[in-house]
Amino acid sequence: MNKTAHKIFISTMVIIVIASLIILTYVGFNYYRIGLEERFFLPEHETLKPSGYLGHGFGIAGSLMIIIGLFSYMARKRFRRLSRLGYLKHWLEFHIFLCILGPIFVLFHTTFKFGGIVAISFWSMVAVVASGVIGRFIYIQIPRSVEGRELSLNEINVLKSEGNISDLLPDAFKDRPDFTDKSFFARLIGGYNYDRAIFKKLKRDLKNQNLTRVDYKRACKLLQNEISLNRKIDMLVSMRNLMEYWHVAHLPFAMAMMIVMIIHVIVVITMGYRWVF
Amino acid sequence: MWCLAIVLILFLSAHNSFGQISPGDLTRAHANLEGMSNCTKCHEVGKKVLSSKCLDCHKEIKALIDQKKGYHASTEVKSRECYSCHNEHHGRNFKIIRFDTLKFDHRDAGFELLGKHNTLTCKACHKKEFIKVKKTQKTTASYLDLGRECLNCHADYHQSTLSTNCASCHNNNAFKPVIGFDHKKTKYPLLGKHQAVECSKCHKIADQNGKKFQKFSGIAFSNCTDCHKDVHENKFGSDCKKCHNEESFKKVAGLTGTGFNHAKTGYVLEGKHITIDCKLCHKVSLTTKLKFSLCSDCHKDEHKGQFHKPGVLSDCKDCHSVEGFKPSRYTVERHNKGDFQLDGAHLATPCFACHKKEKDWVFKGLKKSCADCHENIHRKSIEPKFFGNQNCENCHSTTLWSKVKFDHNTTDFKLTGKHATLTCKQCHFKAAPDGTVQQKFAELTSRCLDCHADTHNRQFDTTQDNSCIRCHDFEKWKPIQFNHDNTRFKLDGKHKDVACLKCHKEVTEGTLRYVNYKLGDKKCSDCHLR
Numbered sequence: 001m002n003k004t005a006h007k008i009f010i011s012t013m014v015i016i017v018i019a020s021l022i023i024l025t026y027v028g029f030n031y032y033r034i035g036l037e038e039r040f041f042l043p044e045h046e047t048l049k050p051s052g053y054l055g056h057g058f059g060i061a062g063s064l065m066i067i068i069g070l071f072s073y074m075a076r077k078r079f080r081r082l083s084r085l086g087y088l089k090h091w092l093e094f095h096i097f098l099c100i101l102g103p104i105f106v107l108f109h110t111t112f113k114f115g116g117i118v119a120i121s122f123w124s125m126v127a128v129v130a131s132g133v134i135g136r137f138i139y140i141q142i143p144r145s146v147e148g149r150e151l152s153l154n155e156i157n158v159l160k161s162e163g164n165i166s167d168l169l170p171d172a173f174k175d176r177p178d179f180t181d182k183s184f185f186a187r188l189i190g191g192y193n194y195d196r197a198i199f200k201k202l203k204r205d206l207k208n209q210n211l212t213r214v215d216y217k218r219a220c221k222l223l224q225n226e227i228s229l230n231r232k233i234d235m236l237v238s239m240r241n242l243m244e245y246w247h248v249a250h251l252p253f254a255m256a257m258m259i260v261m262i263i264h265v266i267v268v269i270t271m272g273y274r275w276v277f
Numbered sequence: 278m279w280c281l282a283i284v285l286i287l288f289l290s291a292h293n294s295f296g297q298i299s300p301g302d303l304t305r306a307h308a309n310l311e312g313m314s315n316c317t318k319c320h321e322v323g324k325k326v327l328s329s330k331c332l333d334c335h336k337e338i339k340a341l342i343d344q345k346k347g348y349h350a351s352t353e354v355k356s357r358e359c360y361s362c363h364n365e366h367h368g369r370n371f372k373i374i375r376f377d378t379l380k381f382d383h384r385d386a387g388f389e390l391l392g393k394h395n396t397l398t399c400k401a402c403h404k405k406e407f408i409k410v411k412k413t414q415k416t417t418a419s420y421l422d423l424g425r426e427c428l429n430c431h432a433d434y435h436q437s438t439l440s441t442n443c444a445s446c447h448n449n450n451a452f453k454p455v456i457g458f459d460h461k462k463t464k465y466p467l468l469g470k471h472q473a474v475e476c477s478k479c480h481k482i483a484d485q486n487g488k489k490f491q492k493f494s495g496i497a498f499s500n501c502t503d504c505h506k507d508v509h510e511n512k513f514g515s516d517c518k519k520c521h522n523e524e525s526f527k528k529v530a531g532l533t534g535t536g537f538n539h540a541k542t543g544y545v546l547e548g549k550h551i552t553i554d555c556k557l558c559h560k561v562s563l564t565t566k567l568k569f570s571l572c573s574d575c576h577k578d579e580h581k582g583q584f585h586k587p588g589v590l591s592d593c594k595d596c597h598s599v600e601g602f603k604p605s606r607y608t609v610e611r612h613n614k615g616d617f618q619l620d621g622a623h624l625a626t627p628c629f630a631c632h633k634k635e636k637d638w639v640f641k642g643l644k645k646s647c648a649d650c651h652e653n654i655h656r657k658s659i660e661p662k663f664f665g666n667q668n669c670e671n672c673h674s675t676t677l678w679s680k681v682k683f684d685h686n687t688t689d690f691k692l693t694g695k696h697a698t699l700t701c702k703q704c705h706f707k708a709a710p711d712g713t714v715q716q717k718f719a720e721l722t723s724r725c726l727d728c729h730a731d732t733h734n735r736q737f738d739t740t741q742d743n744s745c746i747r748c749h750d751f752e753k754w755k756p757i758q759f760n761h762d763n764t765r766f767k768l769d770g771k772h773k774d775v776a777c778l779k780c781h782k783e784v785t786e787g788t789l790r791y792v793n794y795k796l797g798d799k800k801c802s803d804c805h806l807r
Contacts, residue, residue: 116301256709267298270322
């Protein structure tokens, strides 16, 4: 998948998520904003209630999206047979897409009524999504290969040396102190302050070199990459640890959500609510 | 990882009503059915919610449906599932019984709202104290088991004294007026004046059991005196209807001979007395004693005592009867027994011509001479010796004015011959220059020329009275008294046969024409041809 195709891929998913959110809100706005005790008396209740034609459909669709998004990504990661099937990075993006769109549908399935045991599933889902957002942040703090594999420190340094910023500003980062040995907050705040100051100085130096506007922008970009890599190197160990801890949180919530969802589905089917089937 | 997930579930469950798989709280009425173990009390496995399960608990509804009564048995509701109207799991405060009261057709409940009922709010009737079944009374906001009878909601104003079928008299629009009630259908139909009497006059309003109450039943009505006071104090018995009816107390039917017999009172009503209002005589009350021996006991003396004679008891009935004040029974015969007998034209003269000259009738003190009534048209034109004391009867009679019976021979001028055939006015009436007729009876002489014209144009001596008589008499104008031989020219021979006009020619002097009798000394040759 080249860069453009990837962009279309991402954009399509974003558009679908936003459009779904808008459409679902538009369809049921009058219904959802009314108090729970009044909804029954609205004509939309028949279709939008959790057991209604649309409401039930939202639940089934959302659940299926979550199941597909969850298990497909897990399978891609766990089964060697599938390891050649696309970049893991793209699978993650698809996982994120389905596991954001699915909960949106589930949210509208609940009609914003959160109670009973099924609420465990719902709030677990919320926790999973929230942790997913945090996880995504941690994820991007760890430099990765094009496929999405984590890089070692050496690989990163090789990557740094491939950059040609030293051609323009040979002494740019030679005086950068080593933050790796310092505490987490010293690394986070000290590194940030240093990098902000040096970025300002180096931009000034770049301006003195009489570069064209395009070259100046490219040089700035290279500078940012360099600083970013430096920071990621500073935080690499911490982030790898965080990622480990994150998995411990993200996955159990997902499992809890699945377990209660299954219970919910079983109860619902038992009671005779089978949507169109 | 799995262990972590289960721990997480248990942890979160503790904060979410442990064991609760309900999609939402039940309403307050069903709150006792909360909990996992109760799901199947309403839900049937694989069949969602069954109405039969609802009706297992709500037996009162089931009973109504089975009896085909009430809203739940209506065609609109019968075919629907309970949950389509009475839904659940919408929170404690959800109104499980709620419908559009403005659009609700109450006929579906088997009770059509009519009249004023349409203007009421639901709660005005559907309130606790009106619900018949005690168990339902405990249910808040229930529309069930409301009695359909009027008295279920309305207070019994009549306090169980009348039928409970209020609709037989009242309608749905208003308690008053009582449109459905017809007094004619009762045992006591209202007749005559009773129809206009205000109800409360007979059906008294009073307090009973601490409430305002109008009595409509148990009212005695067999006797009039049950309501009316017997003003006669039982003098005429208790059956008022013998004399009175419902039209008017004052119009006593007895006067027509069918009921009250006035004759029993000692005074028989006759003539006009039959038709007059009792109160005209019985001014105070019908039972107050009245004098009735004389007409004047009741009637005013129209003649103002003119017929009152000292020591003599006279009464109107001497002249009038009960048939009416007019005509009077005073006859001509009775009149003729008096001082002034009526005869001739007086018999045809109406009474008022003499007795009511002015406003009032006058019967006493009338003068009897003709001139007291009649105008003396002769005034002073008749000599007193013929018209003494203005006694018209010397000449006239009551028979006819124009028929004069005067004996002219008592005058100095006896009527003989043609004079006896003339009418009075030919000699005594003369037309005046102003066109009026003047009478002249006095100061007339016996001279012919006072009446007759001198057609001879003063050829004869007229200085003497009745000088005309020398030639004429009263029989004919022809001068039979005249003897030509006594004149200077004696007629003899052929002269006897000659017509007068042969010698006495007619002469015209201006407008005056006369025959010339004075021929003077005549010679033969004056007449005969020479």
